[in-house]
Amino acid sequence: MIFALIGNQNCGKTTLFNQLTGSSQHVGNFPGVTVEKKEGTILRHKDASVVDLPGIYSLSPYTAEEVVTRDFLLDGGVDAVINIVDATNIERNLYLTLQLIELQLPMVIALNMMDEVRSAGTYIDIDKLSEALDVPVVPVSASKNEGVSELITVLSDIGKTGKRPRKTDFCEGPVHTAIHSVAHLVEENARKTGVPLRFAATKVVDGDKYMIQRLALNDSQLDIVGHIVDEMESALKTDREAALADMRYDYIEKLCSSFVRKHGDGETKEQKRSAKMDTVLTSKYFGIPIFLGIMFLIFWLTFGVIGTPLSDLLASGIDALSKLCEEAMTSWGVNAAVKSLVINGIFVGVGSVLSFLPIIITLFFFLSILEDSGYMARIAFIMDKLLRKIGLSGRSFVPMLIGFGCSVPAIMSARTLSSTRDRRMTILLVPFMSCSAKLPIYALFTAVFFPDNAPFVMICLYVGGIIMGILSALIFKNTVFRGKPVPFVMELPAYRFPSAKNVILHMWEKAKDFLVKAFTIIFVANIVIWFLQSFDTGFNLVQGQDSMLASIGRFVSVVFRPLGFGDWRAATALITGLSAKETVISTLAILTGSASASQPLLQTVFVSTASVVSFLTFTLLYMPCVASFSAMRREMGKTRYAVYAMCYYTTLAWIVAFIVYRIALLF
Amino acid sequence: MTLDKLKIGSSAIIKSVGGEGALRRRFLDMGLTPKTTVTMFKAAPMGDPVELHLRGYSLTIRLEDAKNIEVVEIKQ
Numbered sequence: 001m002i003f004a005l006i007g008n009q010n011c012g013k014t015t016l017f018n019q020l021t022g023s024s025q026h027v028g029n030f031p032g033v034t035v036e037k038k039e040g041t042i043l044r045h046k047d048a049s050v051v052d053l054p055g056i057y058s059l060s061p062y063t064a065e066e067v068v069t070r071d072f073l074l075d076g077g078v079d080a081v082i083n084i085v086d087a088t089n090i091e092r093n094l095y096l097t098l099q100l101i102e103l104q105l106p107m108v109i110a111l112n113m114m115d116e117v118r119s120a121g122t123y124i125d126i127d128k129l130s131e132a133l134d135v136p137v138v139p140v141s142a143s144k145n146e147g148v149s150e151l152i153t154v155l156s157d158i159g160k161t162g163k164r165p166r167k168t169d170f171c172e173g174p175v176h177t178a179i180h181s182v183a184h185l186v187e188e189n190a191r192k193t194g195v196p197l198r199f200a201a202t203k204v205v206d207g208d209k210y211m212i213q214r215l216a217l218n219d220s221q222l223d224i225v226g227h228i229v230d231e232m233e234s235a236l237k238t239d240r241e242a243a244l245a246d247m248r249y250d251y252i253e254k255l256c257s258s259f260v261r262k263h264g265d266g267e268t269k270e271q272k273r274s275a276k277m278d279t280v281l282t283s284k285y286f287g288i289p290i291f292l293g294i295m296f297l298i299f300w301l302t303f304g305v306i307g308t309p310l311s312d313l314l315a316s317g318i319d320a321l322s323k324l325c326e327e328a329m330t331s332w333g334v335n336a337a338v339k340s341l342v343i344n345g346i347f348v349g350v351g352s353v354l355s356f357l358p359i360i361i362t363l364f365f366f367l368s369i370l371e372d373s374g375y376m377a378r379i380a381f382i383m384d385k386l387l388r389k390i391g392l393s394g395r396s397f398v399p400m401l402i403g404f405g406c407s408v409p410a411i412m413s414a415r416t417l418s419s420t421r422d423r424r425m426t427i428l429l430v431p432f433m434s435c436s437a438k439l440p441i442y443a444l445f446t447a448v449f450f451p452d453n454a455p456f457v458m459i460c461l462y463v464g465g466i467i468m469g470i471l472s473a474l475i476f477k478n479t480v481f482r483g484k485p486v487p488f489v490m491e492l493p494a495y496r497f498p499s500a501k502n503v504i505l506h507m508w509e510k511a512k513d514f515l516v517k518a519f520t521i522i523f524v525a526n527i528v529i530w531f532l533q534s535f536d537t538g539f540n541l542v543q544g545q546d547s548m549l550a551s552i553g554r555f556v557s558v559v560f561r562p563l564g565f566g567d568w569r570a571a572t573a574l575i576t577g578l579s580a581k582e583t584v585i586s587t588l589a590i591l592t593g594s595a596s597a598s599q600p601l602l603q604t605v606f607v608s609t610a611s612v613v614s615f616l617t618f619t620l621l622y623m624p625c626v627a628s629f630s631a632m633r634r635e636m637g638k639t640r641y642a643v644y645a646m647c648y649y650t651t652l653a654w655i656v657a658f659i660v661y662r663i664a665l666l667f
Numbered sequence: 668m669t670l671d672k673l674k675i676g677s678s679a680i681i682k683s684v685g686g687e688g689a690l691r692r693r694f695l696d697m698g699l700t701p702k703t704t705v706t707m708f709k710a711a712p713m714g715d716p717v718e719l720h721l722r723g724y725s726l727t728i729r730l731e732d733a734k735n736i737e738v739v740e741i742k743q
Contacts, residue, residue, distance in 0.1 A: 058696035062689040091722045092698050235713070240683060246697035249703075266723060274725075278709075287712040381727050385713040389730070487690040487732065489697055492718060492725040 001048045001159045002077060006069065006100060007084035008093050009055035009418075010493035014111045016084055016142040018050045018505055027509060029637065035068045036415060042152060048159065050082070054418075063486060064420045073103055074195060080106040080158050081150075087117045087139075088268050088494070090260060091476075095245075096251045098122070101165050102179040104196040106158045108136050110151050115141040116270055117250050121263025130257045134167040143499055156188065156548045157491070168198040170251040174235040175243055178205050181228050189215040195619040205229060207240050233363055238486060273493040287382050294375075295401055298366045301434055302359060303405045310358030315351060322347040326477070337541050340534050341527075349526030352580055352647070353519055354407055354640065356627060360514050361407045361507050363402065368506040370398070371416060372498035376595045380490060390470055393479035393488045396426040400469075403433030404462075410519075411635050412510060419486035425476055428645055432469030434462055437581035441619055444585055448602050449612045465620050468656065471649075518630045522579075525626040529579050545591060563618060563654065564611035564661045574618070580625050610664035621653035668740060670705070671717075671733035678706040686735035693724060700723045724732035 005020075007013045017025070021040025030037045038052035053072060054065035061067060072078065083100050085093040089110075100107060109130075117124065130137040136154050140147030171179060184203035190200040193214055202418055203211035204225055217225070236243050280286055299308075322343055329339045370376045371490040376398065384394030395417050402410035410430045418424040434442075507513055532549040536542045553572030560566050560574075569591040577584040588600035606612045622628070623646040633642035673679050682717040684694050687740045698721055700707070716729045 057693075060689075060692050060696060062692055087721075090723060095696065095698065121686045241692055242695060242700065246700050249698060249700050263727065282709070282711065284710075284712050377727075381711050381716060381718070382713075384711065384727075384729070385715050386724075412695070484689065487693045488716065489693045489728050489732070491697070492727055521719075 001077045003042075003048065003050045003080050003082050003155060004054045004073060004076070004078045005050050005082045005160075006073075006096070007055060007112075008057050008089075008096060008491075010377075010491060011055070011084050011086035011089075011093060012142045012207065013052065013055055013084050014587065015108060015499060015502055016082075016140070016148070017050060017099065018501055019142050019148045020050055020147050025505075025506075025509075027513065028074070030068045035065055035420075042155075045152065045156065048156065051076075051078075056096065058096060061210055063418070065418065067210075073100075073105065078105060079162075080108065080155065082108050082110055082137075082144075082155065083111050084110045084304075086113055087111045087465060088113050088120075090124070090255055091249075091252055094255065095248055097133070097135075098170055098248045098251065099132065099202075102168055102196065102199040102202055104164050104168070104198060106157055106162050106164050108138060108151070108154050110140045110142075111137055112142050114139040115146065116146055116268045120266065120268040121262040122268075123268055125259040125261075129255065132255060132259070133559075134165045142341050143496075165568060173248045174232045174246045175205075178228050182225055185221055185224055186215055186217065187226075189217060189221075202244065205232070205240060206244055239293075244366075268494070269503065270494040272495060274374070277495055278492075281375070282381060283380050291379060291382055293476065293568070294370075295398075296362070299401075299405060302362045302366065307359040307362045310362070311355045314354050314358065318347060318351045318354065322351075337534075340541065341530070343582075344534065345527045345530035349523045352526055352627075353515070353522045356406070356514065357511060359406055360409045360412070360438040361511050364413075364507045364510040365411055365503060367398070367402075368503045370499045372496070372502055374493045374495045376416065377490060377492050378596070381492060384488060388488075390473035391481065391485055392422055392425060392473070393485065394544075396422060399426050399430055400433055403430040405436050407431050407433075407435050407624050408514070408631045409510075411628060411631040412514070413634060421481055421483070421485060424475065424641070427632055427635055428476060428648075429469045429473055431628060432465045432472065432648060434465045434620060435581065435624075438619065440582050441584050442616065444600075445602065445612060445616055449606075449609060461616060461620050464617070468621060468652065472652070514631075517634055518627060519632040521633075522627050526579050529576055531598065533576070550591070559616075559654070563657045563660075564608065564614045564665075565606060567605045569605050570615060574622065577619070578623070578625055580627075581619075584619065600623075608665075610661055610667075613664045614657045614661035618653045618657040619636070621656055623649045641667075668738060669734045670707075670736040671730040673705075673707040673740065675707050675717075675740060678704055678738060679740045680704055682737040684736055684740055685715055686732070690732060691735070694728075694736065697726055699726075704709050704741070705738070706737075712743075 005013060005017055017038065017040065020042050022043050025038055025040035028037045029035065035054055040050055042048040042050060053069045055068055056066050059070050060064055073081070081100055083097050083170050085097060097109060111126065126137050126139055136158065138147055138151045138154050140151055142148065142475040169176070177559055179201050182204050183197055186200055186204060187197060190197045193216065195214065200211060200215055204215070232243060233239055281290060326339065326343050329342065379398060380394030382394065387394055387396055399410045399414040402413055407430050411427050414423050414426045417426060428437040442458055446457045450457045488632040532552065534541055535548055536546050537551065550568065550572055553575060554568040556575065557566050557568040557571035560571055570589060572591060573584045576587040587602060588602065588605065592604050594600045606615060629642055629646060632645060633639050636642055670679070681699060681701050683701060684691060684699055686694065703721055706723065708718040708720045710717045716727045717733065719726045719728065
């Protein structure tokens with residue numbers, strides 16, 4: 001049996017999903033779109049699975065999430081619907097419920113956050129509500145795991161009986177007349193195309209083009225529909241969309257006035273507390289400083305206190321293991337090529353994949369706290385004005401900020417953005433924020449070439465990246481991402497304490513996602529680079545300048561000649577930088593024959609200050625490492641997009657470095 | 668008057684919801700329908716967007732978009 005879990009955003013859907021399924025869940029995408037699809041098996045009910053659908057407010061045809069939900073409900077073989085409703089916000093939540101009922105699928109309403117409603121003194125007559133809607137209503141408090149087992153019992157009953165809601169009429173007056181007339185008109189079409197009649201009729205009255213097409217209405221039918229709608233609109237003195245929304249909210253208001261008895265103003269403790277917290281957290285003077293402080297703290301903890309030491313620990317573990325293997329192989333007299341493959345290929349490859357893991361886990365620990373607590377919505381609220389100018393909304397700020405640490409989790413974190421357009425555009429902008437792996441390159445070069453102005457050059461690089469990001473955003477906004485951005489009409493949920501279970505499951509999910517899906521591509525890329533670095537064109541095991549990579553570097557270096565760093569060693573270093581940016585330094589060290597891996601003899605490669613500036617500019621902007629590429633490919637949904645992005649970055653890097661070089665030569 | 672002109676702390680009743688396409692639909696879906704009472708609660712630190720209270724919850728919208736909503740202020 002397949003249950004679909006549907007509800008508004010911030011109604012505790014993920015929490016309920018986690019309570020229902022425990023850890024038996026896996027994440028995928030709906031076919032063809034980058035809308036996340038989570039599936040799991042209900043605890044102790046092996047034959048029943050739950051699909052967690054995106055958090056939506058309506059079944060309008062305007063967003064990818066809503067369309068995916070509609071299609072899944074119509075054609076996804078769903079046996080029953082679990083509609084989760086936030087009882088503290090019952091009016092707006094029931095709006096989706098009324099649309100779901102029209103689908104005529106067996107359905108259960110999980111009335112969530114009942115603990116908060118009760119402690120606010122509000123009384124909801126659950127039996128009467130259930131009777132009025134002809135849908136079973138189960139009170140639950142997902143965060144406290146109350147009512148969940150009762151919900152499962154009702155679910156399995158509904159699954160067995162397949163009882164569908166009989167009542168679908170929530171309207172009166174002209175809307176009622178219109179829906180009923182259209183229903184008669186399209187009855188045959190709906191039956192043939194397998195669309196629930198009531199849903200079809202409402203959508204046709206609504207003017208939903210997809211539904212009109214799917215029902216294959218003929219011209220005379222369309223003509224009649226036109227007349228019916230005209231009549232309704234002139235009777236109500238409004239248009240079809242407003243008429244339907246109005247009809248639903250009218251009905252809900254009536255329901256709530258009969259079955260919901262509020263104590264005082266009806267505000268819950270959590271809502272009152274939130275208003276108080278927001279007098280500081282989103283206040284005019286403290287809002288932005290507090291936000292920046294929180295982000296700084298997360299950054300410092302992730303990349304400084306927790307992530308990096310953990311990564312180092314992991315690295316030293318791998319090193320020790322690698323040494324052990326090397327000794328063993330030496331004592332067994334293993335062939336040098338095989339030994340090099342194991343040590344420099346496999347161990348380095350695995351090491352580079354694993355080195356991301358501690359950072360991803362720590363960062364997603366903090367991010368899921370920000371998300372679950374309700375603060376993420378406030379960040380969008382605070383930062384929106386700034387990002388609107390480049391065609392995005394406030395929510396995109398967090399992924400971009402994380403980009404300064406590491407592009408991989410930054411790209412992964414863009415998944416919380418609700419629109420596909422915003423998500424893709426944000427992902428494309430992330431690499432312009434100089435990641436922490438580029439820092440050692442900048443640090444070394446500035447120390448060697450600009451010892452007196454190091455901080456200034458460093459700031460120029462970071463700011464330069466941001467400026468190029470803004471310019472690119474403006475280009476994207478007017479080209480690939482033309483068209484209207486998704487409207488910024490966002491709920492500010494009450495602050496709530498994040499649940500440990502949610503946070504841990506989220507971390508685990510991200511870590512698994514990264515390991516399973518990024519492993520192959522990063523690992524293969526490392527092996528390929530190892531191979532090119534270790535062999536010459538005659539497949540003999542060689543070192544440094546005779547390798548295939550060096551030959552490729554010599555070949556590619558022609559491209560860099562106009563940029564002032566035509567030395568093949570610079571080109572080779574940039575190529576190895578694709579496996580991880582910090583390797584640019586170690587490659588340069590090997591190729592310049594330096595005694596220390598961290599102190600390459602840079603002066604032999606770069607002849608002028610202008611060529612150094614040009615090289616740094618190119619390093620700042622050229623395509624990110626393979627790990628970022630693989631994250632990008634996954635989150636954008638198509639390999640093609642990620643490849644285009646890489647071409648864009650590299651071309652842009654070349655052009656900008658060329659301009660910078662020419663300008664620098666003037667001084 | 669339009670909703671963007673409503674002073675912070677004041678309430679109003681929605682007269683009509685203008686605009687078009689996704690934005691208008693979103694307004695309606697989120698409960699900004701005619702006859703609904705909304706309160707202008709606060710503005711973001713940079714003055715825009717604004718936080719509204721309606722139907723027992725908080726909603727944030729941009730001032731530019733709020734221009735599409737005609738309201739009648741409730742005088743205290």
